[in-house]
Amino acid sequence: MATRERIPRNGLTIRELAERAGVDPRTIKRWTSDPREVYLSRAEQRRLRIRELRETGLSMRTIANEVGCSVGTVHNALKDQPEDES
Template sequence: MPKPHPRNGWTVRELHERTGAAKSSIIRWTSEPRADYLARANEKRERVRALRAKGLSMRAIAAEIGCSVGTVHRYVKEAQDV
């Protein structure tokens, strides 16, 4: 599958209005393959677990990884439920 094109901060609607291309086509052209997305998400989950095991707070982990505290909380909760 070809590499996705970046949207460079543009929303699907903005690109649709500027180019006239169908929204579904824009999504298909700019989305990364599901396997790549899931691999990246699992790497983030593992990093959260490792940082939490080192004793970092959820806020510190969120700042380190660049995601919300809620996301970190969800990842920690998922790890506890397994």
């Protein structure tokens, strides 16, 4: 399967783009989403960064602001940490 580039949404919702382009929202989602491998790789890098920041003693809220995610995402990244790495 060929690798494709993600098309940026430029702040528009999937529904707005679908209406403008006259296509189904699922088509827009397919055009604007990262390939799964890219998404999973970026998510793993974010989890590693969260753990590194937590080891420095930063609060979850500070880490969330630094990484650009929600406090819940930080909590889940720390909660899902394998036992041997704690």
